[in-house]
Amino acid sequence: MRCPKCGSRDDKVIDSRQSRDGSSIRRRRECLKCKYRYTTYEEIERSDLRVVKRDRTHEPFDRRKLAGSIAKAFEKRSASLLTLEKMVDEIVHELETGGREVPSSIIGAKVLEKLRAIDEVAYLRYASVYQRFQDVDEFVNAIHTLGRRIKPNALQRELFPPETPQGSTPGPRKISKNKHHGRV
């Protein structure tokens, strides 16, 4: 395994454990050169499970890709690696008991459903990236659906960190309070 930080191929396994349902093994590894710690997963290959994307193209289901997208939503949140892993296990299990083809929207919906019960900020982050709110009303509705348990200001800071420079080059998509934009 190549160290994601320094590229060295020498590592040691410092911890190894099975997922709850026994379908995967998680290994905690440490780079012998730079001491960076990272995680690898070993699992049975499900070469027949395919994801149908929005543009109708297909691709093999990739657990790491799923785990990565969820991990991103959990960034700097308090949820543990174990919570994340359990969630991925559950989703994979649900997908495996379904058909051979699964629309990406179904996977997204499953993730949202679980995130919502675990961490609301992570839920909104994931939703804003993967569900693409049409406009600010839709976004506000989603917040209301959560029962207004999050202060809008706190959420604003979560989604759009203040260190982002304002008014420079057009950056990532922003949700504006004014939905009737003037000419650019």
Ligand SMILES: [Zn+2]
């Ligand atoms: Zn390294």
